[in-house]
Amino acid sequence: MKYLILSLLAGVTAINVWAEKTAYVTDNLSTAVRSGATNEYRILFYLPAGTQLTVLDDPAENGFVKVRDGQGREGWTLERFVTEQKGARIRLAETQEQLSKALLEIESLKQQHQKQLSSIQEKMNQSQQLIEEAQNFQQTISELQTKNSTLMQQNRRMNDRYLKEWFFAGSGVILVGIIFGLLLGRMSRKKKSGWA
Numbered sequence: 167m168k169y170l171i172l173s174l175l176a177g178v179t180a181i182n183v184w185a186e187k188t189a190y191v192t193d194n195l196s197t198a199v200r201s202g203a204t205n206e207y208r209i210l211f212y213l214p215a216g217t218q219l220t221v222l223d224d225p226a227e228n229g230f231v232k233v234r235d236g237q238g239r240e241g242w243t244l245e246r247f248v249t250e251q252k253g254a255r256i257r258l259a260e261t262q263e264q265l266s267k268a269l270l271e272i273e274s275l276k277q278q279h280q281k282q283l284s285s286i287q288e289k290m291n292q293s294q295q296l297i298e299e300a301q302n303f304q305q306t307i308s309e310l311q312t313k314n315s316t317l318m319q320q321n322r323r324m325n326d327r328y329l330k331e332w333f334f335a336g337s338g339v340i341l342v343g344i345i346f347g348l349l350l351g352r353m354s355r356k357k358k359s360g361w362a
Contacts, residue, residue, distance in 0.1 A: 189219045189233070189248045197248075199241035203230040210241045216253030 196214050200207040203226045213219070213235060222240065223232040231245045252260075 187221050187250065189221050189250055197243050199233065199235075199239070199243050200230075201241060203232070203242045204228060207242065211239060213243070216256045219248065221248065 196212040198209045199211050199213055201210050217235060219233040219235055221231055221233055225231040225245045226242075229245050230242045231248060232240065232242050233248065234240045251257075
């Protein structure tokens with residue numbers, strides 16, 4: 167009795183698993199769909215492996231299940247040829263499609279990366295040029311400061327020399343004036359004393 171109850175519970179659970187679910191033909195070459203729930207019924211059509219189906223009723227006790235394909239055709243096929251998982255071919259095709267998309271995305275990312283890398287390299291080159299120009303300007307400024315300092319020293323020396331020359335020239339003029347004044351003063355005394 168216990169075995170019978172467990173069998174009934176397992177059967178009810180298994181039956182409810184299939185009702186109105188999407189399923190697929192297993193990876194056989196093809197599966198016959200019959201007009202009834204036994205091998206005695208005629209074959210209506212064959213479904214190739216991986217065909218998407220809708221399970222319409224719970225499986226019969228003899229292992230047949232009622233299905234409908236994407237074209238709306240209905241019939242019975244063996245439950246062992248129906249699975250809830252997509253067939254390997256479909257999964258392979260989907261995986262290949264995902265792989266192709268991923269590869270395209272990777273290629274796109276590579277191109278973006280390359281553009282960014284080129285942009286960074288260009289900016290680095292520009293920065294290097296600016297650094298070199300700044301160094302050249304700094305060197306030019308340093309040279310000009312040195313020249314300016316040299317010219318200022320020369321200017322001071324020339325001013326000092328100029329002032330000394332003027333000082334000596336002025337001193338010379340004063341000295342000549344004094345001498346000339348003394349000589350003229352003596353001459354004029356001699357003339358006054360000699361004529362009088």
